[in-house]
Amino acid sequence: MVRFLHVADVHLGCNKYRQENANRTFDFFTAFDSALQTYAIEAQVDFVLIAGDLFEERLITPGILNQAEYVLDKVRSAGIPVLAIEGNHDNRPYGVKSNWLRYLCEKDYLYLLEPDETGTLHPWDSETAQGGYIDLPCGVRVIGSQWYGASAPRAIERLAEQIQALPPTAGATLLLFHHGLEGQIARYQGALRYTDLLPLRRAGVDYLALGHIHRYYTAENWIFNPGSVEANSIEENQQQNRRGVLLVTLSNGQPQAELKQDYWQRPICRYTLKLSPSDTVTQVESQLRQLVQQHRAEMAEAIVEIRLQGEVGFERRELSVRSLQGELQELSGAFIFRLGFAATPVAYQTYRDTTAEPPPRAQIEEQVFTDLLASVAAYRDRAAPLAKVLMQMKADLLQPHANIPALYEWLANLSLES
Structure with a gap:
């Protein structure tokens, strides 16, 4: 029996909702540290998967790097290997040879699994600290990938061909893949269809470890996404059982994944x-x-x-x-x-029952004046008497021989403040 921890979308360095004296970035470190302490080190798992977006940004401060090193060093000291891939937040730009995940890999904090520049999967080479897959001592094969964006469907076909061409393995095959499955969240463009992922299952993938979408979901007991470790936004915390980490048991190649949320998170x-x-x-x-x-x-x-x-x-x-x-x-x-x-x-406050007999015209006009005055905070408490003043002005103006100068003088002497 094999047990491992599947996490994704850690987003170390995220500082959404910045406010004075509120260092939100520390929350993401604390949640990551708490989750791995509880469900990796104390649970004594065989390995940990990080399915992309360990960092919030490609360029990070020394303090954020130190947070990652602190947590990963504790896991390494417990003898637990960590296997990771890049996500869309922390992937290296095209043509760039290195990034902070590569740095952590070369410092032996984790295994960064990815195909080479031609898209070929090579076995892990400890001398160069590079490789597309690794066969772990526990009998499990873990395969890496990259952030493919819109080209993901074509990349999946290429990956499936590569996986089928690998030497056979006696244990389960796991694939790390940072992308989302359609139908899981609203207004998400570019999600993969289930049929897009099927070539991977036919190629022998027993557990597809996804990231990218910040909510928990599974499909057909081979596609798994734990959601973000810590809520990146207030909206992500709306419903229970929406995100966390997955503690997975492999028995005869069949995964049993439990969503775990009992670690420190900001309420x-x-x-x-x-x-x-x-x-x-x-x-x-x-x-x-x-x-x-x-x-x-x-x-x-x-x-x-x-x-x-x-x-x-x-x-x-x-x-x-x-x-x-x-x-x-x-x-x-x-x-x-x-x-x-x-x-x-609202400009008008009074509700009018449209099913009743309409009131007289003068009453409607006075009510319109009242509503207009009531929509202004300064006049709200005196809307009714002021409306009567306006009605009187209108009546005087409509007289055949209205004395306009006298009306202006009367209005000027009228105190609207009393």
Whole structure:
């Protein structure tokens, strides 16, 4: 029986939702370290697979490199080999010979498995620290690949031919491949169809270790994707069992993969505050403070997002989102606090029952004036009496011998502030 850990999309160095005194990059290191400590070192697996995107970017700082070395050195010290491929985030540009994954490989932190420049799979050569596949002492063959992008379907056919031409192996064959399967997430262009991957199964791949899509999924008990180790965005944390790492047991060549999530991850909390046109800015601010007070315990040290939805009778600029966000972050004790304004300002507030008999024209006109005034925060509390003033002005202007100068003087002397 063979056991291994399949991880993907670690994204060391990711710093989304940057805020003062909130070093989000450390979260990705902590999650990676915790996952490998728990499900590789303590679980005493035979090997670890990293299916692309160990790093967030091709160019990384010394601190991010040090994070990778720290974790991988612990795994190496436990005698557990790590086998990796490049993803789209950390692959080397065309024509470039080396990158940070190659550096880690040459320092014996991991095996970077990839075809050569002609696309040929060669056995691992410890002298050159290069190779497209390796036969591990536990009896498993692990094959690497590259980031192929739009050319992935053609690359799969080439890989399948290469795999069939390899010397036979008695154990299971695993392939690392950084690409997504269609139907797993919405609005993802370029995902592979299941039929695109079938040549690999016919070639003898028993376990296709995918990365790239940040959610967990499997297909036909031979395609496996663990999702990202740590949530790269608030949206990735919406549902349970969406991402983590896979602890896999191979018994007679058949994989049994368990999604594991019980390691350190930054908690993420999302809330929605539904607003109505009658809510004033002061009332909205009060509701936000009440919501934070109610959930303060779970918000502490979490990434928190509150979205304002519905319809409001004021413009967005009237709500000081930035200063309010800072106040609520301090009140909640959140690691990162985001306040999203997704509400729609409305010009008219009064609901009219279209099934009833329409009211008189004058009443409709007065209601229109009232609604227009109520849509402006400064006039909302006095919309009804001011509407009557406008109705009086209209009536005076429509008189046959209206005294326009007198009306202007009357309007100038009218205090709209009282």
